[in-house]
Amino acid sequence: MNATILLLLPVLAWLCACSSEAPRRPNILVVSIDTLRADHLGCYGYERPTSPAIDEFAARAVVFEDAHSSASWTLPSFASLYTSLYSTTHGCWKVDSRLESEHDTLAEHLRDAGWDTCLIVPHMFLSGQYGLQQGFTHVDDSLVRTAIESNKVVSSPAMTEKTLAWLERKKQSPDDSPFFLWVHYFDPHDLYLPHEGISEQFGTTEEIDLYDGEIRFVDLHVGRLLARVRELWGDDVVVAIVADHGEEFGEHGHKRHGYSLYQEAVHIPFILQAPGFQPRRVPDLVSNIDFMPTILDLSGVEPRGRMEGRSLVPFLRGESLPPRGALSEVRWHDDQDMRCWREEDWKLHEDRSHGKERDELYDLAADPKERANLIERREEPLQRLRTGLGHALGVALQLAKSYPQPRRYQPSPGDAARLGALGYAEDAVGADGK
Ligand SMILES: [Zn+2]
Structure with a gap:
């Protein structure tokens, strides 16, 4: 083994270590x-x-x-x-x-x-x-x-x-x-x-x-x-x-x-x-x-x-x-503004669509199908969830400033028809069972 190889040994060992530790x-x-x-x-x-x-x-x-x-x-x-x-x-x-x-x-x-x-x-x-x-x-x-x-x-x-x-x-x-x-x-x-x-x-x-x-x-x-x-x-x-x-x-x-x-x-x-x-x-x-x-x-x-x-x-x-x-939101047509916020088993809905204010609170552990709205009865988780939702939306709004507002594309007449076939037509809003 000559001196050059001896000098290179630490380098070779380092390279081997790197390759074995490198993420697959x-x-x-x-x-x-x-x-x-x-x-x-x-x-x-x-x-x-x-x-x-x-x-x-x-x-x-x-x-x-x-x-x-x-x-x-x-x-x-x-x-x-x-x-x-x-x-x-x-x-x-x-x-x-x-x-x-x-x-x-x-x-x-x-x-x-x-x-x-x-x-x-x-x-x-x-x-x-x-x-x-x-x-x-x-x-x-x-x-x-x-x-x-x-x-x-x-x-x-x-x-x-x-x-x-x-x-x-x-x-x-x-x-x-x-x-x-x-x-x-x-x-x-x-x-x-x-x-x-x-x-x-x-x-x-x-x-x-x-x-x-x-x-x-x-x-x-x-x-x-x-x-x-x-x-x-x-x-x-x-x-x-x-x-x-x-x-x-x-x-x-x-x-x-x-x-x-x-x-x-x-x-x-x-x-x-x-x-x-x-x-x-x-x-x-x-x-x-x-x-x-x-x-x-x-x-x-x-x-x-x-x-x-x-x-x-x-x-x-x-x-x-x-x-x-976890935050969920839906606003695909102009009068729609819904969001919900989950924290563990609790779920808060805020519906601001059509200018209304309708909130609902559910305990998913006891009521997984969201039947019993507890908004009037459970002050403790309600305030906590409202704080959590407000914080999540605040962070999202702040972060949104880092990105361009979406430049909306103009659907061609054919695309507009296809959107209608998918159920996304403004005149279908509120029509249950569309
Ligand atoms: Zn889908």
Whole structure:
């Protein structure tokens, strides 16, 4: 061994130590499912067999039992998933809002850190004009037009085929960069369609029965995707299943979504499998704004800007985190102004729509369906929750000054018709059962 090598030994040892301690760059697959309320999945306690494949995945994963969406419709919820910011902060809460390029999204973080990023979507709000494609190198939104024009196009089989084709190509490719692949399933969104051989067991007359059949149908195609991913990579992939919002079936006087912030509209599934972490169930309240910091943490990528959420990786390790509240908001039409604030089992609703002031307070531990409004009877948690909500909104409003106000895009006549088909038409406001 000559003197030069001897001199280099400490350097070589340091390099080896660095490489062994450097964070692994995992492959990441995110499966988002539109309009999927958590309580209609077996792994969240549903008694009907809507989700055998998702349940089987959940048994090998970490299940966040109490995950809240920041909004009860697609666009602001996705903007929160992609930025870790609440609606008030990112500003995307109108049907013609767009997430401006100044935002530094989850996909941009991963792309810039060397991930091969891909988005496969059939939903109009994930098409280019809404700004949610930033950071994705590969985008397949070819089904947006056909899928949304009537809401009658079934897209789950195609979503799985497209995703599998991309993954097979990636597996064969000499490019060894990790992937960040996001695929969105749309079928549980209305209209609720029957699927032969699947829907009959749930019923095909009532809307909620058809909805359950749609979930089982999506579960079948998500299951095909998950099975193939496991064949190709085993459990050495970060896999997340998440929804943007839930769905109402008249529990509080509304149908569909975007009209309220009750549990059926904002309690979402959030299931995460990551290499090296044991399956467990996490009862703590979490939010979809925690999604981005959690994925960045698992990836070893430092966030570049302010995030309102926090990494949930300590929960994956079985550790605890201090309790945190969760904010949800909905304001997609001009007269609508609703927000709710969760702290542990308590939930405060403030409805300022149409100039009114209607507040509600619920104890979800005793009253999970939000039937008994305790606003006149429980002064103690009420003041605490009002303080918490005021603080959260204050922080969000302050932080919002760091970002541009969304420059709203002008929907073409065709896009306006598609928004109408999705239920986002001003003349539908207040029409329960639209
Ligand atoms: Zn949606």
